Amino acid sequence: MRAAESADSNLATPWLRPFTGRHRVSTAWRAGLPLHEALNSVGPRSVQFVPQTRLSADEAYEAFIFRTRTVPTRDNLHDFFNGLVWLAFPQTKRRLNELQAAEIARTGVGATRGPLRDALTLFDENGAVLDAPAALWEALVARDWHALFVTRRALWSDARLLVFGHALLEKLVAPRKAATAHVLLTGASLSNALDDATLAQRLGPEWLAQKPFVPLPVLGVPGWCAANALAEYYDDPKVFRPRP
Template structure:
């Protein structure tokens, strides 16, 4: 990432810890197979990757860092494509895509913070709960969303992650639990199951986290009537 040139696909493949998957240049020859992007990965192990493209580079990095979650997302997408066909999408596919593009795994130890998050009490979550963020009582265990990483390239952008929550103290165990839950179909059946997390609210993330910052309702949005989130895994 510090090199002056874009990494070559061969360099990306050297870091991919999956022997049956490979990044492949997305060109006319590849697309001529007529396969859906996800089906091509599932059936042929070929991950279409555009050259010198931030979105696809970040996608490759997530494949390297969290292969179990990427495999789980792909397997679920392929099952739905087999049922729905390549040109129709259901609510579960929308949820899987949102998590793939903007998803986070958030580990929570303190049930009180989770209750504050449930009701979109952003001050309780970020200000009153600041010590918990600093001590690891709540933490972002994994960044899955490659589009979220791409948006972070834009200075001043206030980002919102879409989250699956795990309970406990171990980040790696929590990430593994999410991958298993995706495979089993225990999560991501509907986009409304994903919890929004305004990342700029995390203590230390944004330069001006004063009282006025946390009452910006266009970013720290109130809970919609009737919205209920699933419990943590």
């Protein structure tokens, strides 16, 4: 199956609802436009996508984006989802890029990324943001999965989970029970937590360098998988692991 067709086959899933331009991008891509042109056809002027060939071998990807204010894009699912996140959360993506570029300018590109660049990459690829009642946060941090998803299940009607990481969105094209997000550990319900400007402002380098994340198997979220309507779904220690 072509990447464009694969992208279009799973666009109605709950984790993609925040990405309102997804159908237009997918339609343009399936019609034959290169992905960077499909993204540009629906995107704001603040974000521009260019062919991957614009990126030279001697310049880091993050440094190129910072220097040119454009995003190199390949015709594949990984970059399709990366583009969707750029379109929906341009300020947050720009903030991540600014922090990456600053670290590259400060330390160069070496064999290891360092704690801040590691955290930035982890959030960019596999991150999520949760706006939820305090009782759900308490259960999540404790990795008390039964409380989080069974006894306190009704509280999820007042919660919102944003899957931000584009690599995780790509994995969810063929959902597997073990798919796990790294949720930013804000520790409480936040007004407008999923707002682009609010999220961008929260991304301080000192805080991120501490890797303030907690794992969450996303298919455990009520409504995200039909099988999790049964409490027995969570009796799987290979996925719903206790806190070390």
